[in-house]
Amino acid sequence: xxxxxxxxxxxxxxxxxxxxxxxxxxxxxxxxxxxxxxxxxxxxxxxxxxxxxxxxxxxxxxxxxxxxxxxxxxxxxxxxxxxxxxxxxxxxxxxxxxxxxxxxxxxxxxxxxxxxxxxxxxxxxxxxxxxxxxxxxxxxxxxxxxxxxxxxxxxxxxxxxxxxxxxxxxxxxxxxxxxxxxxxxxxxxxxxxxxxxxxxxxxxxxxxxxxxxxxxxxxxxxxxxxxxxxxxxxxxxxxxxxxxxxxxxxxxxxxxxxxxxxxxxxxxx
Numbered sequence: 001x002x003x004x005x006x007x008x009x010x011x012x013x014x015x016x017x018x019x020x021x022x023x024x025x026x027x028x029x030x031x032x033x034x035x036x037x038x039x040x041x042x043x044x045x046x047x048x049x050x051x052x053x054x055x056x057x058x059x060x061x062x063x064x065x066x067x068x069x070x071x072x073x074x075x076x077x078x079x080x081x082x083x084x085x086x087x088x089x090x091x092x093x094x095x096x097x098x099x100x101x102x103x104x105x106x107x108x109x110x111x112x113x114x115x116x117x118x119x120x121x122x123x124x125x126x127x128x129x130x131x132x133x134x135x136x137x138x139x140x141x142x143x144x145x146x147x148x149x150x151x152x153x154x155x156x157x158x159x160x161x162x163x164x165x166x167x168x169x170x171x172x173x174x175x176x177x178x179x180x181x182x183x184x185x186x187x188x189x190x191x192x193x194x195x196x197x198x199x200x201x202x203x204x205x206x207x208x209x210x211x212x213x214x215x216x217x218x219x220x221x222x223x224x225x226x227x228x229x230x231x232x233x234x235x236x237x238x239x240x241x242x243x244x245x246x247x248x249x250x251x252x253x254x255x256x257x258x259x260x261x262x263x264x265x266x267x268x269x
Contacts, residue, residue, distance in 0.1 A: 015078035032058040039075075052076065067090055068099065073089045073091075077108060077111070082115045085112050089112070099132040107129040126139050
């Protein structure tokens with residue numbers, strides 16, 4: 001009996017706790033709805049920052065409150081916080097079971113991507129919106145604009161890529177030309193240096209030969225004795241010698257005169 005009483009007590013307590021939890025949940029839901037309405041009023045007055053505060057409070061009361069989450073994304077979009085807005089809209093696309101709500105969230109994701117110039121992502125978002133609501137002409141128009149901008153962006157990226165490639169190629173060519181010029185200058189300098197060294201060597205050889213040549217030239221410049229021409233001293237000596245010979249001859253002739261001439265005798269045949 002006692003065990004039965006304990007079981008009944010537990011059931012009653014659990015039911016009471018559940019009832020209290022449900023009451024708390026309903027209370028939070030009511031508070032969340034009130035905050036949502038407050039946020040909507042502020043949003044309509046274009047007081048987006050204050051509206052965002054109200055929506056965040058509503059989500060604090062009920063984290064799965066889809067309308068508060070979606071509207072909070074709209075305030076972020078209006079404040080040009082496009083990246084944060086996209087993340088908030090994604091919550092709606094992942095949690096909402098309403099295709100129209102999902103279509104609107106994807107539509108807004110596409111608009112936020114357009115603002116960030118992420119046109120390919122915008123195209124995909126608008127396509128997802130049209131898959132859930134094919135009759136939305138505004139989304140279809142936005143899709144056409146996004147496709148046009150995406151194509152233009154792709155072409156610009158291709159042009160920029162080609163331009164960068166050409167610039168890199170030109171820079172590489174300039175570097176190669178500069179390197180070749182430096183090599184040519186170096187070779188020219190080496191050749192000039194080699195020529196200078198050869199010239200110096202030749203000059204050194206000439207300088208070594210120059211004394212011998214100068215000496216030879218000096219010798220060539222010295223006056224050579226001329227054949228057949230006597231010096232004054234030699235002429236004086238020759239004259240004295242001739243005078244002495246002449247005196248001797250004269251003296252001998254005088255002696256022979258004094259003895260008489262010899263008579264030539266005939267031979268006796």
